[in-house]
Amino acid sequence: MELKSNIPDGPLEKKWEKYRNDMKLVNPANKRKYKIIVVGSGLAGASAAASMAELGYEVECFCYQDSPRRAHSIAAQGGINAAKNYHNDGDSVFRLFYDTVKGGDFRAREANVHRLAEVSVNIIDQCVAQGVPFAREYGGLLDNRSFGGAQVSRTFYARGQTGQQLLLGAYQALERQIGLGKVKMHTRHEMQELILVDGVAKGIVTRDMLTGEIESHLAHAVCLATGGYAPVFFLSTNAMGCNTTAIWRAYKKGAAFANPCYTQIHPTCIPVTGDHQSKLTLMSESLRNDGRVWVPKKPGDKRAPKDIPEDERDYYLERKYPSYGNLAPRDIASRAAKEACDNGLGVGETGRGVYLDFADSIKRLGQPAIEEKYGNLFEMYERITDENPYKVPMRIYPAAHYTMGGLWVDYNLMSTIPGLFVMGEANFSDHGANRLGASALMQGLADGYFVAPYTVGNYLAGVKSGPVVAADHAAVKAAETAVKERIDKLMAIKGKKTPTHFHRELGKIMWEHCGMARTEAGLKKALELIPKLREEFWSDLLVSGTGDELNQSLERAGRVADFFELGELMCLDALERRESCGGHFREESQTPDGEAQRDDANFCHVAAWEYKGEGQVPERHVEPLAFESVHLATRSYK
Amino acid sequence: MSAEKTLNLTLKVWRQKNAASEGGFETYAAPGVSTDMSFLEMLDVVNEGLITQGAEPIAFDHDCREGICGTCSMVINGRPHGPKERTTACQLHVRSFKDGDTISIEPWRAKAFPVRKDLVVDRSAFDRIIAAGGFISAPTGSAQDANALPIPKENADLAMDAAACIGCGACVAVCPNASAMLFVSAKISQLALLPQGQPERYIRVRDMVAQMDAEEFGSCTNHGECETACPKGISLENIARMNRDYLKASLIYRPKVATGGAG
Amino acid sequence: MQTGAGFFGSSIGKKIVMAITGILLVGFVTVHMIGNLQLYLPAHEGVYALDTYGEFLRTLLHGSGIWIARATLLTAAILHIWAAWGLTLMNRAARPVAYQNQAYVASTFASRWMRVSGVVVLIFIIVHLLHLTVGNLLPGFEQGKVFHNVVTGFQVPWVSAFYILAMVFFATHLHHGIWSMLQTLGLSHPRYNGLRHGLATLLTIVVIGGNISFPIAVLTGFVR
Numbered sequence A: 001m002e003l004k005s006n007i008p009d010g011p012l013e014k015k016w017e018k019y020r021n022d023m024k025l026v027n028p029a030n031k032r033k034y035k036i037i038v039v040g041s042g043l044a045g046a047s048a049a050a051s052m053a054e055l056g057y058e059v060e061c062f063c064y065q066d067s068p069r070r071a072h073s074i075a076a077q078g079g080i081n082a083a084k085n086y087h088n089d090g091d092s093v094f095r096l097f098y099d100t101v102k103g104g105d106f107r108a109r110e111a112n113v114h115r116l117a118e119v120s121v122n123i124i125d126q127c128v129a130q131g132v133p134f135a136r137e138y139g140g141l142l143d144n145r146s147f148g149g150a151q152v153s154r155t156f157y158a159r160g161q162t163g164q165q166l167l168l169g170a171y172q173a174l175e176r177q178i179g180l181g182k183v184k185m186h187t188r189h190e191m192q193e194l195i196l197v198d199g200v201a202k203g204i205v206t207r208d209m210l211t212g213e214i215e216s217h218l219a220h221a222v223c224l225a226t227g228g229y230a231p232v233f234f235l236s237t238n239a240m241g242c243n244t245t246a247i248w249r250a251y252k253k254g255a256a257f258a259n260p261c262y263t264q265i266h267p268t269c270i271p272v273t274g275d276h277q278s279k280l281t282l283m284s285e286s287l288r289n290d291g292r293v294w295v296p297k298k299p300g301d302k303r304a305p306k307d308i309p310e311d312e313r314d315y316y317l318e319r320k321y322p323s324y325g326n327l328a329p330r331d332i333a334s335r336a337a338k339e340a341c342d343n344g345l346g347v348g349e350t351g352r353g354v355y356l357d358f359a360d361s362i363k364r365l366g367q368p369a370i371e372e373k374y375g376n377l378f379e380m381y382e383r384i385t386d387e388n389p390y391k392v393p394m395r396i397y398p399a400a401h402y403t404m405g406g407l408w409v410d411y412n413l414m415s416t417i418p419g420l421f422v423m424g425e426a427n428f429s430d431h432g433a434n435r436l437g438a439s440a441l442m443q444g445l446a447d448g449y450f451v452a453p454y455t456v457g458n459y460l461a462g463v464k465s466g467p468v469v470a471a472d473h474a475a476v477k478a479a480e481t482a483v484k485e486r487i488d489k490l491m492a493i494k495g496k497k498t499p500t501h502f503h504r505e506l507g508k509i510m511w512e513h514c515g516m517a518r519t520e521a522g523l524k525k526a527l528e529l530i531p532k533l534r535e536e537f538w539s540d541l542l543v544s545g546t547g548d549e550l551n552q553s554l555e556r557a558g559r560v561a562d563f564f565e566l567g568e569l570m571c572l573d574a575l576e577r578r579e580s581c582g583g584h585f586r587e588e589s590q591t592p593d594g595e596a597q598r599d600d601a602n603f604c605h606v607a608a609w610e611y612k613g614e615g616q617v618p619e620r621h622v623e624p625l626a627f628e629s630v631h632l633a634t635r636s637y638k
Numbered sequence B: 001m002s003a004e005k006t007l008n009l010t011l012k013v014w015r016q017k018n019a020a021s022e023g024g025f026e027t028y029a030a031p032g033v034s035t036d037m038s039f040l041e042m043l044d045v046v047n048e049g050l051i052t053q054g055a056e057p058i059a060f061d062h063d064c065r066e067g068i069c070g071t072c073s074m075v076i077n078g079r080p081h082g083p084k085e086r087t088t089a090c091q092l093h094v095r096s097f098k099d100g101d102t103i104s105i106e107p108w109r110a111k112a113f114p115v116r117k118d119l120v121v122d123r124s125a126f127d128r129i130i131a132a133g134g135f136i137s138a139p140t141g142s143a144q145d146a147n148a149l150p151i152p153k154e155n156a157d158l159a160m161d162a163a164a165c166i167g168c169g170a171c172v173a174v175c176p177n178a179s180a181m182l183f184v185s186a187k188i189s190q191l192a193l194l195p196q197g198q199p200e201r202y203i204r205v206r207d208m209v210a211q212m213d214a215e216e217f218g219s220c221t222n223h224g225e226c227e228t229a230c231p232k233g234i235s236l237e238n239i240a241r242m243n244r245d246y247l248k249a250s251l252i253y254r255p256k257v258a259t260g261g262a263g
Numbered sequence C: 001m002q003t004g005a006g007f008f009g010s011s012i013g014k015k016i017v018m019a020i021t022g023i024l025l026v027g028f029v030t031v032h033m034i035g036n037l038q039l040y041l042p043a044h045e046g047v048y049a050l051d052t053y054g055e056f057l058r059t060l061l062h063g064s065g066i067w068i069a070r071a072t073l074l075t076a077a078i079l080h081i082w083a084a085w086g087l088t089l090m091n092r093a094a095r096p097v098a099y100q101n102q103a104y105v106a107s108t109f110a111s112r113w114m115r116v117s118g119v120v121v122l123i124f125i126i127v128h129l130l131h132l133t134v135g136n137l138l139p140g141f142e143q144g145k146v147f148h149n150v151v152t153g154f155q156v157p158w159v160s161a162f163y164i165l166a167m168v169f170f171a172t173h174l175h176h177g178i179w180s181m182l183q184t185l186g187l188s189h190p191r192y193n194g195l196r197h198g199l200a201t202l203l204t205i206v207v208i209g210g211n212i213s214f215p216i217a218v219l220t221g222f223v224r
């Protein structure tokens, strides 16, 4: 397998423009003779499907929810970055590019990130034209805020619902094309297999989640925009249905999987309350602007927070990172919280939580000021925990949030399988080893609105139009059979334990050994535990009902089965990457004062894994990363 | 601090095998559920029990579990999303109930939302209403600079209020007429309040209302239930605005004339 | 796509028809009640004010005035009932399977019983016309002697009881109807919503209060 990034020549800031001018075009009259499948209707999928349909291609779009509007992009709260420099505070395409590369700990591809920063400005224009109600100032112009530790105000937002509003914009554009008959939408359809004909992606096999019917859909190109896989940890901030199935099937058909171990753990989530917990809720990062993080100095101190005197509290972020204090980046703040709890200083019933205290801010600014800034967040916190954060400090704990890893793609967003494109969180993305706040929405929309419509067209220009392959082509039938067999196999086990049970157990292993901090011993242990648990899964699983009806326990079982395999690959990847970078912290690789220590000499590359067959160890390939426009620097937040 | 407490609850749940079959209520015990659980987590626990007993778990729609995707949909004790104001079913907590309570759980009921299984209904009618006109035609790449069009903050805020709708369908579920007017008017209002939405303003309201009627939702007789059941607090004012626009659209209506030829 | 029939066929179109006819009907009952207040005016040279008023109405525009008014009212009433019927069918069909358990918070008895109260009003109008316009409901009706007809009518206890009961239903119809018609016509603004409810309540109290006062005044012998 060769990892050809296909980065165009020329100076960094001219690459994309020049490349677009050199692309092959499909004759407008011929576009409707090409069919494109888009799996996923989140920001990336919906924007791509709508844009490509507008161009004239025939598009079929799939999602597992009952409506494309419900993709998990809807949950994003904070905002979306764009280098508009509306505030004249010195922002520029280059600065956004640089911040993203640095934030990603120098593990992303320069050319991609620069393109991302370039099109970021068009995204805002596009969304406003669609009627996205971004926050505005009294003068009627767009408001911005600074987010995720950025030095400039470049984050556009729509109350606490930026993801929802952006998604609705894309969804409306998509629905418009559906109404015009240019997009055929398949809701409640789960992609279960990729169809390859002579090594080229030509379609997918889906399961109709209402009837259980297995169907194949054929197309000249297949785009996957199926989102992230954080629920491999069982508990995460992702939706219950987020899964790896689509990209995992593609991986097993030959698409390289890049950097699977890069996961982002978000520091400000509401802690777990018990074993019944099904998911975790993110509290916006912006809370750290006014909240102070602390734990008691004495292990096992069970006093109520207000009874713990000032000198018996450890404001550990302020202590360790005097210049950034409570605003230290996500990965650093998360690890610090874990460390405190590991040392027995955690608070709350489970001991897995730290205080985020607003008492000082309330004293300084008054409750009304805090209410105005964070009222809805405080309300949400109280709704979930039944505690009033104006009176008692919030309790927070890190939770799995975002996956930087994903299918490897070249500059065209094409995977190692010709004709298979991957967009949004599903690809290994432009965020390197760590994603900055408000950059995922930007990337999803950049891919969908402004990159894929060009690059997919460029690919199609070299593909014969007209019928794809016969519906009874051997490859199609084989893919369908594989899906049916897999479902039958799951149904036939008839053991004693539910899919959720296995998911939870897997999640524990992943969180323990492949979570915020990773060690060689821990990863090796996980690589023993996972196969054992997987074996148990395949022999003691109990799925209720039948395969040919709406069956949520079967859906869950299928996803968990793939998480098992993915989890193993994540641990393998984490084990091989013997450095710390971004969200990947190897305890063996730290500075004397406990900070992440990159190893640029040996690991300044993308690791992409090639599937080698059932029971075989996958092969690790590398794509070296060259930095020409920025200097590799050490992130320091002291 | 919320000292963990447990409750014993009884659930009366609507079970229906599929769209074609008749449904009915089944009673399940939910003993010892923690008050820290969300309502859906309580159902998860009941379901785990059902699966291990070889029974079929209760099918219900859900995804984000943080009140934003609009997927969860069930009528709890006669109220869509349950008794708590501005709260989706997934954000409702068991602590809203008392020990010993019997809780009834039914699906959204409306002709336009046929039941697929148990508590799962088909809300694709909403998507078709949006497809009929709930958008601004702004093809990718054709936009001018975002700040070229200043929008009074008040309008932007009102548009945002309307845009907060999560498309859950609780308004339909609660309306004695199963009317979708709150949902439809929220989208119409959002776009009608913004300058970008003006060119299509009147075509939009006509087409969306026509689709809403074609989907066989009921009509609004101003009961005002929808506003109280809406988890996002969408205001009745939007319905008034839609009516206004619809009246105007009907008064100024001109049939679409085919213009131009092939090519 | 949209034609005139589209408007009348649509849910909102029908609602607007109801609201506009509603304005006419509310206007009529308000004016009618005010006119009827003349029941309390003393007789002038042996002629009751109410009789003069009746005469005035009958001879307005050389006798065509009352027919124009009747035609308008009748059309409004027919359209109102036609739209109500259409919407009722639509709303029934929209929920084929009822809830086992439904808890209302915002809707009122009045809003949920509009059809019933409407039908009661329809029955009332028929009886009322037979009583005071056609005159074949009770013996002793004298064409043109409006005061006499009203007073002798209301002296029959069941007639008064019927009027009072009908007015209770009518009150609920009016109260929800007035608020509802303003909302239907798009008159909604957070600043004035309180006013809208106030207006509905005030008008209902005035119209119904006035109307109920007549049979009571007669029964108690205040007017005889």
Ligand SMILES: Cc1cc2nc3c(=O)[nH]c(=O)nc-3n(C[C@H](O)[C@H](O)[C@H](O)COP(=O)(O)OP(=O)(O)OC[C@H]3O[C@@H](n4cnc5c(N)ncnc54)[C@H](O)[C@@H]3O)c2cc1C
Residues within 6 Å of the ligand: A039, A040, A041, A042, A043, A044, A045, A062, A063, A064, A065, A068, A070, A071, A072, A073, A074, A075, A076, A077, A078, A079, A080, A162, A163, A189, A190, A191, A192, A225, A226, A227, A228, A237, A238, A239, A242, A243, A245, A246, A282, A401, A402, A423, A424, A425, A426, A437, A438, A439, A440, A441, A442, A444
């Ligand atoms: C709580 C939360 C808050 C966030 N806040 C921010 C923020 O403030 N700023 C920011 O930039 N980013 C934020 N992010 C990250 C960002 O929201 C996501 O990375 C981004 O929206 C992903 O978009 P996507 O289109 O790639 O995938 P998604 O929106 O997840 O869409 C995936 C789509 O794929 C479909 N799908 C998945 N699997 C299958 C299958 N097997 N078959 C068929 N269809 C399938 C789904 O139905 C869905 O339509 C946040 C994330 C979370 C969880």
Ligand code: HEM
Residues within 6 Å of the ligand: C029, C032, C036, C054, C055, C057, C070, C121, C125, C128, C129, C132, C133, C146, C150, C163, C170, C211, C212, C214, C215
């Ligand atoms: C208790 C209250 C009422 C009294 C005392 C009253 C009295 C009368 C009288 C005396 C007439 C005959 C007038 C005439 O022939 O000159 C009349 C006519 C009429 N009233 Fe009333 N009325 C009352 C309430 C109502 C109400 C509530 C309605 C409507 C809902 C109504 C509708 C009519 C109509 C439609 C006519 C016929 C007008 C015509 O001649 O075309 N009345 N009323």
Ligand code: HEM
Residues within 6 Å of the ligand: B220, B221, B222, C015, C016, C018, C019, C020, C022, C023, C025, C026, C029, C077, C080, C081, C084, C111, C114, C115, C117, C118, C119, C121, C122, C173, C174, C176, C177, C178, C180, C181, C182, C184, C185
């Ligand atoms: C004749 C029998 C009548 C019937 C069956 C009837 C029925 C109805 C119904 C079903 C509604 C809709 C309820 C709603 O929108 O909330 C309604 C509304 C209304 N009715 Fe009647 N009604 C009748 C007579 C009247 C009369 C005589 C009046 C006038 C005084 C009247 C005034 C109104 C008003 C103002 C509305 C509100 C219109 C709107 O919502 O826009 N109705 N009626």
Ligand code: SF4
Residues within 6 Å of the ligand: B164, B165, B166, B167, B168, B169, B170, B171, B172, B182, B183, B186, B229, B230, B231, B232, B233, B234
């Ligand atoms: S208006 Fe409210 S209740 Fe109706 S769909 Fe939207 S969010 Fe749900």
Ligand code: F3S
Residues within 6 Å of the ligand: B174, B175, B176, B177, B178, B179, B180, B181, B182, B219, B220, B221, B222, B223, B224, B225, B226, B227, B236
């Ligand atoms: S409850 Fe129904 S009747 Fe109208 S005001 Fe709301 S849609």
Ligand code: FES
Residues within 6 Å of the ligand: B061, B062, B063, B064, B065, B066, B067, B068, B069, B070, B071, B072, B088, B089, B090, B091
């Ligand atoms: S599950 Fe998303 S709103 Fe309830």
